[in-house]
Amino acid sequence: MTHFVRVKPMMPPGHVRTPIYLRGKVGEIERSLGEFPNPEDLAYGQPATAKPLHRVRFTMAEIWGADAENPNDTLDAEIYEHWLEPADAT
Amino acid sequence: MPHDHHDNDHLSPSGHPYRADDDTDLSYWQTMEIAVRELLVEKGITTSAEIAGQIETMDARTPSNGAQVVARAWTDPDFHAALIQDASAATRDMGFDIGPLKLIAVENTDDIHNMIVCTLCSCYPRNLLGLPPDWYKSRAYRSRTVREPRSVLAEFGVTLPESTKVRVHDSTADMRYIVIPKRPQETDNMTQAELAALVTRDSMVGTGLAKTP
Numbered sequence: 001m002t003h004f005v006r007v008k009p010m011m012p013p014g015h016v017r018t019p020i021y022l023r024g025k026v027g028e029i030e031r032s033l034g035e036f037p038n039p040e041d042l043a044y045g046q047p048a049t050a051k052p053l054h055r056v057r058f059t060m061a062e063i064w065g066a067d068a069e070n071p072n073d074t075l076d077a078e079i080y081e082h083w084l085e086p087a088d089a090t
Numbered sequence: 091m092p093h094d095h096h097d098n099d100h101l102s103p104s105g106h107p108y109r110a111d112d113d114t115d116l117s118y119w120q121t122m123e124i125a126v127r128e129l130l131v132e133k134g135i136t137t138s139a140e141i142a143g144q145i146e147t148m149d150a151r152t153p154s155n156g157a158q159v160v161a162r163a164w165t166d167p168d169f170h171a172a173l174i175q176d177a178s179a180a181t182r183d184m185g186f187d188i189g190p191l192k193l194i195a196v197e198n199t200d201d202i203h204n205m206i207v208c209t210l211c212s213c214y215p216r217n218l219l220g221l222p223p224d225w226y227k228s229r230a231y232r233s234r235t236v237r238e239p240r241s242v243l244a245e246f247g248v249t250l251p252e253s254t255k256v257r258v259h260d261s262t263a264d265m266r267y268i269v270i271p272k273r274p275q276e277t278d279n280m281t282q283a284e285l286a287a288l289v290t291r292d293s294m295v296g297t298g299l300a301k302t303p
Contacts, residue, residue: 017263019209021236036264053263069240073256078263 004028005056006087007079015043018083026087027058030076038080052081147187151220155186156268157289159218160300161282163195164273177268181218191217196259197270198296203250204257205243205296206267207235213261215268219294226295236260246297269293271300 009024017039033055037048056079061071100107116124130136159181163170172180177193193215196204208214209232214222225231235242239256243249250256259267271293277285280303292298 017210019260019262021209033265039263055265064237067237069238070252070256073239073258075236075258075260077260078265080263 001029001032001052001054001081001084002086004087004089005054005079005084007056008083008085010083014040016040016083018079019077021063022056022058022077022079025058025062026089027056027062028089030055030057033078036080038082053078054081054084055079056084148216148220151217153219153289153291153294154286156215156219156291156294157286158282159184159186159195159268160270160289160294161285163270164277164285165282173270186218188215188217191215192265193218193268194259194265195268195270196257198272200272201253202255202257203243203248203296204259204267204269205235205239206259206261206269207232208261209233209236210260210262213266215266218268219291223291243297246292248297248299269296271298274300274302277303 004026005028006026007018007022007024011020011023031054033053035050036053038051039048041048055076057074057076059071060068060073060075063075102108127141131138131141159173162184163173169180169184172183173195174197177195178188178191180195181188181193198204206214208226212222212227212232214226216222231242236258239258240250243256261267271289273285274288277288284303288301288303290298290301293300
């Protein structure tokens with residue numbers, strides 16, 4: 001995965017672990033965590049394929065725009081790689 | 091006068107109102123839990139004693155476990171490095187039974203303040219710190235912490251300079267987090283046990299600071 005990533009702005013139905021407030025937002029990979037069983041399968045008792053999981057760091061300015069309390073504060077979240085696409089730095 | 095009520099019929103001998111009995115019906119999910127539990131016992135997959143034992147094990151986990159981890163990290167540079175590298179392995183090596191917990195330790199410094207939240211549900215390092223406080227699971231804490239962490243911190247009595255960066259960690263998937271709070275000043279001569287007494291639950295969630303001696 002590239003260093004800078006965008007969370008895909010998808011809205012699939014069902015159980016996903018990608019918060020809506022981060023969809024479409026650009027961040028940088030803080031660290032990669034290895035592969036974990038896909039929770040989108042596990043939630044329904046299906047055999048789960050292992051998916052790479054990354055910790056992605058976003059600035060509050062990127063997430064909330066002008067409403068950010070302090071634009072330089074950051075938020076880290078764990079996002080599965082199938083939810084990420086390469087992006088340019090913000 | 092706090093006990094100077096006029097309608098004494100509704101008061102206990104201590105002068106306080108009687109609290110209504112908690113006699114509401116079971117919810118759908120409570121009924122489901124009982125049914126599944128009884129089936130598991132009937133089929134011999136588990137026993138009531140095993141279930142009670144697990145509940146006791148979880149109830150025995152308290153923030154003091156985390157406080158010991160933090161105090162050791164403050165005083166033992168090798169352990170500190172191991173904790174930052176792999177917090178699950180470091181806490182297991184210290185003797186804590188954390189089961190399958192995958193833990194990341196994040197450290198507060200003069201320039202960085204970390205704060206933990208789970209916006210999607212209530213993920214918390216239960217296998218080290220025990221059950222989370224009720225507020226941690228509230229919609230208010232979960233929704234506000236990612237949007238206005240400094241306002242939330244101020245309500246917990248923590249006001250940070252603008253120069254300190256706030257790092258919020260949203261536990262969205264498989265990892266759980268513990269904050270290593272900043273070591274208070276004038277604690278150089280304290281033992282690990284004395285230091286552990288300064289480490290509060292909130293300081294390990296990032297909504298508080300370690301106490302000063």
